[in-house]
Every structure is written in C-alpha cells, then in structure tokens.
Amino acid sequence: MDPLFSQTVVRPPDTLDRIRRALIGSLHVNLSEEDLAYETKLDETVGLDSVAVLEFVAALEQEFGITFAPEMLTIEVVRDLSRLASYIDELLARSDIREP
Amino acid sequence: MRADRKLPESVANSLPTVEPPLVTFNDLLWLLYLYPVRWVAGIMPRSFLYAIGRLADPIVQFYSRGRKAKAVPWIADACRVSPERANSIARGSLSCGLFSLLDDLLFLRPWSKDALRCSGVEGMQHLESAVARGKGVILLAGHFPANRLAGQYLRARGYAVLSLRNRRATNVAEGRLGRRFLRPRWIELQNIAFPDQVDVRDPECSLTILRRMRAGGLAALLLDGRPGTNPVEHLFLGRPQSIPTGIFQIVRLSGCAVVPMLCVGRSDGFRIRFDPMLDVLPAPTRDAFVSSNLPQFVTAIERQVVENPEEWKLWIHFLARRW
Numbered sequence A: 001m002d003p004l005f006s007q008t009v010v011r012p013p014d015t016l017d018r019i020r021r022a023l024i025g026s027l028h029v030n031l032s033e034e035d036l037a038y039e040t041k042l043d044e045t046v047g048l049d050s051v052a053v054l055e056f057v058a059a060l061e062q063e064f065g066i067t068f069a070p071e072m073l074t075i076e077v078v079r080d081l082s083r084l085a086s087y088i089d090e091l092l093a094r095s096d097i098r099e100p
Numbered sequence B: 001m002r003a004d005r006k007l008p009e010s011v012a013n014s015l016p017t018v019e020p021p022l023v024t025f026n027d028l029l030w031l032l033y034l035y036p037v038r039w040v041a042g043i044m045p046r047s048f049l050y051a052i053g054r055l056a057d058p059i060v061q062f063y064s065r066g067r068k069a070k071a072v073p074w075i076a077d078a079c080r081v082s083p084e085r086a087n088s089i090a091r092g093s094l095s096c097g098l099f100s101l102l103d104d105l106l107f108l109r110p111w112s113k114d115a116l117r118c119s120g121v122e123g124m125q126h127l128e129s130a131v132a133r134g135k136g137v138i139l140l141a142g143h144f145p146a147n148r149l150a151g152q153y154l155r156a157r158g159y160a161v162l163s164l165r166n167r168r169a170t171n172v173a174e175g176r177l178g179r180r181f182l183r184p185r186w187i188e189l190q191n192i193a194f195p196d197q198v199d200v201r202d203p204e205c206s207l208t209i210l211r212r213m214r215a216g217g218l219a220a221l222l223l224d225g226r227p228g229t230n231p232v233e234h235l236f237l238g239r240p241q242s243i244p245t246g247i248f249q250i251v252r253l254s255g256c257a258v259v260p261m262l263c264v265g266r267s268d269g270f271r272i273r274f275d276p277m278l279d280v281l282p283a284p285t286r287d288a289f290v291s292s293n294l295p296q297f298v299t300a301i302e303r304q305v306v307e308n309p310e311e312w313k314l315w316i317h318f319l320a321r322r323w
Helices: A013-027 A038-048 A052-064 A075-079 A081-098 B009-014 B025-043 B046-063 B065-079 B083-106 B124-132 B147-156 B176-193 B205-214 B246-254 B286-307 B314-322
Strands: B118-122 B137-141 B161-165 B197-199 B218-222 B232-236 B239-243 B257-266 B269-274
Touching: A013 A052, A013 A081, A038 A075, A052 A075, A052 A081, A052 B205, A052 B246, A075 A081, B025 B046, B025 B083, B025 B176, B046 B065, B046 B083, B065 B083, B065 B286, B065 B314, B083 B147, B083 B176, B083 B257, B083 B314, B124 B137, B124 B257, B124 B269, B137 B246, B137 B286, B147 B161, B147 B218, B147 B257, B147 B269, B161 B205, B197 B205, B205 B218, B205 B246, B232 B286, B246 B286, B257 B286
Parallel strands: B118 B269, B137 B218, B137 B257, B161 B197, B161 B218
Antiparallel strands: B232 B239, B257 B269
16 A cells, blocks of 8 residues: 555545545645655645645645535544545435435 | 754754753843743732833843844835834834733733724724625734734634734743743743634644635734745845745635734724735646735735834844844
C-alpha cells in the first residue's frame, strides 16, 4: 500500500484511491518523495495554509459528487482518513438509495 | 512557505536571538489600558472614558511621531492632499485607533448592546439581496476600527457576522511583560468582547468560514489584512502591497456573494454603508480567479479609504509592519 495511506482502514479501495486523487490534485502532494502518513501530510499542508483544506474538500466533493454536511466540515473529520472514507461511503450509499 | 522555514537548522541556530527588555513603554501603556482603564470603563459612563481618550491622545501622537512622519508622503500621494492635510489625516488615524480601543472596553459590559448608537445604515438592500441568494455573504472590509461596531450592531439585529482576527499579531515594541502576560490577557478579553471570531492561524479557520457560508451566514473579511502563504503583489493606494488571497479562494469555492461594507464613527455615533454586491467573475483556477477579481476588490477598499482616510488605521501600522 502506498505509504501515504499506510493506516489500517477497511474501505473499498476505490474510495481510498479517489480520496488520494483528490488530495494529489488539490494539495499538489509529491508522492514520489513521500514517506509520510496521510494525517501528517495534511497537517503539514494545512498548517502552512488553512485555505488548502478548502481546496481538498472542494476536490472531494467534485470527485464523489457529494456535498459535506456543515457539521462534518471540520479538520478532525478531514484528517481522519478512516472517518472521512466512511462518511463519503455513507453519503454515496444514501445517494444510491435515493436514485430510482 | 514562510522564509524562516527555509533556513537550514545550523544557520537558524547561529542567528543571534535578541531578548526583549522586561518592560517597555508600550507595555506600560497596555498595562494601563488592560487594568485601570478597563476597570473604569466597567463602571463609568462612556463620556468619562472618552475624556481619558482625549487625555491620552497627545501621548499616543507623540509616541508615534516618527511613524506618522513616514506615513505623511504616502497619505498625500494616495489621497491627493497637501502634506499639512496628510499630517492631519495621520493624526486622525491614530486617534481613531485609540478611541476604538476604548470602545472595545465597552463591549466587556453585560449591557454593551445598549451602548451602540447607529446614526444610519445605507445600502441595507444590498446586504438583504445578497443574503437572499442563500450562499452566504462575505462582507469585504478594510482596517476600519468601527467595522467591529457594525458587526455588533448587525448581530443585535439578527445578522450574526463571523470575523477573522490575528490574535497573535507581533508587536516589536513589546517587552517580556507584554509578551508573556499582557498580550494573552488582551486576547482573552477580545474573546469575551467579540465571541464570534476565528483566529487566522487556526487550521480550522477556512472551514469555519465555509460552514458559515453554507449556512447562508455572514463573515467580515479584511482585504488589507496580513498576507498569508499565497499573497499577490498589487498596487494598493498607489504602492505595491502583498494582498492575501485566501479570501478569493473562499469566494471561489463557496460561491458566496461579496458585499463591501464600511463603518465609520465611534460607539456613540456610527454609520454603516453597504455597497452593491461585487460582480464576481468565475475562473477555472485559483490563480485565474485571483487575477480576474483582485482589481475590483482592491478598488472597493481603496475607495473606502480615500473617502474616509482618518478612519483607516493602517496608514501607520502598514509602515511599521511591512516596510
């Protein structure tokens, strides 16, 4: 597994891949040099520029076609990969149920 | 990335660290402000507090005479006024900052809302139509101290306004007493007086603003604030300045409306003006969005400053902080 996502999470690989794509695209993470965990990378980037996390959230919303609920727009949710992936899966499942 | 992060550790360690003095004159002024003056403000009428302000004003003017003299040519150029008039504007700007500090103390009173005397609100329809869009509103503002009064006034009328503050602003004139004791106390009091604020250094800052926008709420952001990590150089009042771009990203990513807001005066008589909503131009990328919209954002604030130069407090702070 990519070291960026070295945490033990039981998620559909597709969700993780797509989160990674959003992260790379929005925060311009250089994966070739990476040996940092997801949280560390996000903290490092957001610590320098808090607006960067907005870019990441917007990229996630675009990638998955979802909208975060206001109460989930917190740094705790975004930096916890497992929780973030669960939440996205939950939103996707809800949208599947609604669709005929 | 900040410059100090680029320094190799060996170089950074070899740099001399200058220990500030225990107490500076600046600390003494803050000590007076935070204790005896604050206590007086809690029990005495506003007129008494303003009388203290009038007594303190000559001291503040004398203390800042050097920085004031440096600001005069810029003021004269930007406002197209004579040096004498520019000097008067510099004096007025300092006085305005002083009286706004005294007004801040009034907000520590439990009945502070009653202390607000608004003498007029112009352009309320612009704010109402922006709120009606339902995507939140950025109140674009400059460093006019009375904007805090506008925030309190709007809150009392059902428009909660989130504001952004740099609670850890550096102060080169402070000593160890100021750094370790007075500044934390001041931050604590600011949090009490203005609870609906988010610190610019809080990693949660931009998400807090986004939450407010998605709830259809208001946030007052300063275009002439301290530049963050991705500032752009742009002429501001005739001189190149670093303009923070975070505000543009929030507008781009939230789709919120932008309404320039200006408040001038003191708590015993202030006026609020809302200008028409800015016509935000869409752009596909972060940089393109900034390039497309920066000029109109800057023009809106420059106009406010030139029309009310005595009320803008950064003529002198800009000089001390950035040059």
